[in-house]
Amino acid sequence: MADYEMFDLGDVVLQSQQTIRNAKMAYKTYGTLNAAKDNAIVYPTWYSGQHYENEWLISPEMALDPGKYFIIVPNMFGNGLSSSPSNTPEPMNKARFPKVTAYDNVRQQYRLVTEKFGIESLELVTGWSMGALQTYHWGALYPDMVKRILPFQGSAKCSRHNFVFLEGVRSALMADVAFADGFYETPPTKGIRAMARVYAGWGFSQAFYRQKLDLEMGYASLEDFLVGFWEGIFLPRDANNLLAMLWTWQNGDISKNELFKGDFPKALAAIKAKAIVMPASTDLYFPPEDNAIEVSHMPNAELRTIETVWGHFAGGPGTSPADIKVLDAALRELLAS
Amino acid sequence: MADYEMFDLGDVVLQSQQTIRNAKMAYKTYGTLNAAKDNAIVYPTWYSGQHYENEWLISPEMALDPGKYFIIVPNMFGNGLSSSPSNTPEPMNKARFPKVTAYDNVRQQYRLVTEKFGIESLELVTGWSMGALQTYHWGALYPDMVKRILPFQGSAKCSRHNFVFLEGVRSALMADVAFADGFYETPPTKGIRAMARVYAGWGFSQAFYRQKLDLEMGYASLEDFLVGFWEGIFLPRDANNLLAMLWTWQNGDISKNELFKGDFPKALAAIKAKAIVMPASTDLYFPPEDNAIEVSHMPNAELRTIETVWGHFAGGPGTSPADIKVLDAALRELLAS
Numbered sequence: 001m002a003d004y005e006m007f008d009l010g011d012v013v014l015q016s017q018q019t020i021r022n023a024k025m026a027y028k029t030y031g032t033l034n035a036a037k038d039n040a041i042v043y044p045t046w047y048s049g050q051h052y053e054n055e056w057l058i059s060p061e062m063a064l065d066p067g068k069y070f071i072i073v074p075n076m077f078g079n080g081l082s083s084s085p086s087n088t089p090e091p092m093n094k095a096r097f098p099k100v101t102a103y104d105n106v107r108q109q110y111r112l113v114t115e116k117f118g119i120e121s122l123e124l125v126t127g128w129s130m131g132a133l134q135t136y137h138w139g140a141l142y143p144d145m146v147k148r149i150l151p152f153q154g155s156a157k158c159s160r161h162n163f164v165f166l167e168g169v170r171s172a173l174m175a176d177v178a179f180a181d182g183f184y185e186t187p188p189t190k191g192i193r194a195m196a197r198v199y200a201g202w203g204f205s206q207a208f209y210r211q212k213l214d215l216e217m218g219y220a221s222l223e224d225f226l227v228g229f230w231e232g233i234f235l236p237r238d239a240n241n242l243l244a245m246l247w248t249w250q251n252g253d254i255s256k257n258e259l260f261k262g263d264f265p266k267a268l269a270a271i272k273a274k275a276i277v278m279p280a281s282t283d284l285y286f287p288p289e290d291n292a293i294e295v296s297h298m299p300n301a302e303l304r305t306i307e308t309v310w311g312h313f314a315g316g317p318g319t320s321p322a323d324i325k326v327l328d329a330a331l332r333e334l335l336a337s
Numbered sequence: 338m339a340d341y342e343m344f345d346l347g348d349v350v351l352q353s354q355q356t357i358r359n360a361k362m363a364y365k366t367y368g369t370l371n372a373a374k375d376n377a378i379v380y381p382t383w384y385s386g387q388h389y390e391n392e393w394l395i396s397p398e399m400a401l402d403p404g405k406y407f408i409i410v411p412n413m414f415g416n417g418l419s420s421s422p423s424n425t426p427e428p429m430n431k432a433r434f435p436k437v438t439a440y441d442n443v444r445q446q447y448r449l450v451t452e453k454f455g456i457e458s459l460e461l462v463t464g465w466s467m468g469a470l471q472t473y474h475w476g477a478l479y480p481d482m483v484k485r486i487l488p489f490q491g492s493a494k495c496s497r498h499n500f501v502f503l504e505g506v507r508s509a510l511m512a513d514v515a516f517a518d519g520f521y522e523t524p525p526t527k528g529i530r531a532m533a534r535v536y537a538g539w540g541f542s543q544a545f546y547r548q549k550l551d552l553e554m555g556y557a558s559l560e561d562f563l564v565g566f567w568e569g570i571f572l573p574r575d576a577n578n579l580l581a582m583l584w585t586w587q588n589g590d591i592s593k594n595e596l597f598k599g600d601f602p603k604a605l606a607a608i609k610a611k612a613i614v615m616p617a618s619t620d621l622y623f624p625p626e627d628n629a630i631e632v633s634h635m636p637n638a639e640l641r642t643i644e645t646v647w648g649h650f651a652g653g654p655g656t657s658p659a660d661i662k663v664l665d666a667a668l669r670e671l672l673a674s
Binding site for chain 2: 159176198
């Protein structure tokens with residue numbers, strides 16, 4: 001029994017001039033939309049994540065309180081629930097699934113929010129990692145609708161270094177002959193395990209490993225962590241889906257569209273929302289420096305770096321309790337302002 | 338016509354309790370050993386590097402002046418010139434090549450230095466990256482022989498994070514079915530290209546890519562750099578050789594031997610040599626923090642971090658002229674002291 005709902009988008013023409021026919025957006029909501037329809041929050045998913053993997057930040061004890069807010073978690077295209085390589089019928093399935101941008105995702109999320117729920121104003125958009133990328137898009141594409149944004153451990157554009165990191169991930173997966181150019185019948189597990197090991201060095205910081213926090217997470221050894229945590233994250237996920245979202249990530253840029261025509265500072269300047277931008281001090285692929293550049297162009301934004309050794313996973317799905325407190329407090333402060 | 342010489346080591350029993358039969362050490366010397374035999378420098382090679390790739394630091398204009406010093410560059414086992422998977426006869430060839438540690442390398446380099454040249458004192462040992470790992474070993478294993486060491490962008494032990502980074506590199510290479518468990522007849526180029534892309538994110542810093550220094554190096558685009566520079570580094574090298582040296586790297590630890598029995602602080606404390614330890618501020622796999630811990634245990638060492646955006650390649654083969662000046666000045670200062 002699915003714990004989420006589906007929004008039928010019809011035929012969606014993408015920035016890539018490809019079409020997802022009978023496109024679907026899977027989503028889940030938490031809490032109740034009030035009569036004024038002014039208590040809504042959008043909280044998009046991260047790379048490979050599905051809505052339930054966002055739930056660690058939603059709780060009556062936390063800023064994202066479903067007793068107060070109506071929280072919509074839209075699943076990103078390619079994540080296996082919304083239209084994806086793994087669930088799209090021939091001929092647009094598997095490696096032929098269209099290229100989807102974060103812009104495309106947010107344009108369709110807007111339709112969900114407005115057409116399905118009749119919401120005209122958002123209290124907040126927030127998200128981790130690629131969820132942050134979508135958060136920035138919401139701010140730049142719908143400046144009069146989005147009151148606040150809190151992107152954490154993400155950026156408004158995939159940096160060149162981040163792109164290179166992802167090239168390593170992508171190449172490791174595709175090196176497996178079982179991948180078969182995406183037309184596999186059984187999963188290319190060797191490639192997925194390889195990409196997991198590539199990812200492992202990036203996801204947590206040097207200091208995290210130096211302090212052996214992997215062992216404190218309940219793993220018996222580094223190898224136990226690499227298999228149990230990292231290979232465990234990616235093995236259940238479909239290889240083409242992973243590559244589709246990776247393309248979305250690598251091509252993320254709030255200015256690559258008809259509104260901003262590649263003018264990145266202009267796109268950032270268009271974000272009217274009150275913003276707290278929260279990088280992690282030790283994030284290896286979203287370093288604070290990139291966010292500092294972004295914030296310098298945003299009219300109403302504060303850079304607030306989380307000092308942590310957890311690297312990118314400072315805002316990961318519930319892994320670092322201390323960092324979550326800092327994040328949650330910032331969300332509470334922003335929502336109260 | 339080879340530009341190097343070979344030292345016959347006979348049968349070498351390794352820490353792994355395996356034997357390289359008729360082991361060979363390839364080396365090249367620069368300059369002339371004086372009559373007192375007190376002007377010698379040892380300068381070991383880095384991961385995958387061969388002696389000629391160390392030559393950028395040797396010049397009459399530089400500290401490592403062959404007009405003054407007798408500079409010995411021993412090739413690391415596994416690098417394709419010294420005994421390696423690629424040049425060892427059956428049955429110890431290819432994937433069956435014995436596991437060699439940095440300790441094993443330095444013990445045999447000692448034989449070269451003493452048996453071949455009759456040298457009893459070294460003015461300096463220095464090296465980059467895995468060359469630095471060997472440098473630390475020289476200091477700890479031969480404290481009364483080595484007057485000075487200058488390890489740059491390396492460490493005395495492979496950190497847990499560094500180990501994980503290398504797991505990604507290794508897994509990407511081995512994901513290629515053409516690797517055939519090491520018994521390939523033609524090179525597993527897809528895997529080598531994948532490992533090159535994995536490496537690319539680690540070798541230079543986020544800031545390097547942000548500042549587009551790859552383009553200043555003469556590449557037309559990021560993709561041009563990934564293929565031309567990174568795939569270009571690794572494609573000519575043998576996959577089993579790369580994995581043999583990777584094992585050496587992952588298992589590097591100056592204390593894992595009969596002298597120090599795993600007591601890492603004790604091994605560091607044994608280094609009598611006057612040392613300048615030079616990490617690069619933005620090195621992603623040899624961060625300065627690891628060297629700071631090491632230096633705190635070394636009786637006669639200074640930590641001197643090179644402030645740079647070039648990451649690990651601050652001390653790379655001639656890539657960053659400004660950083661080379663800093664390194665060369667430190668070498669000059671140390672040699673004069």
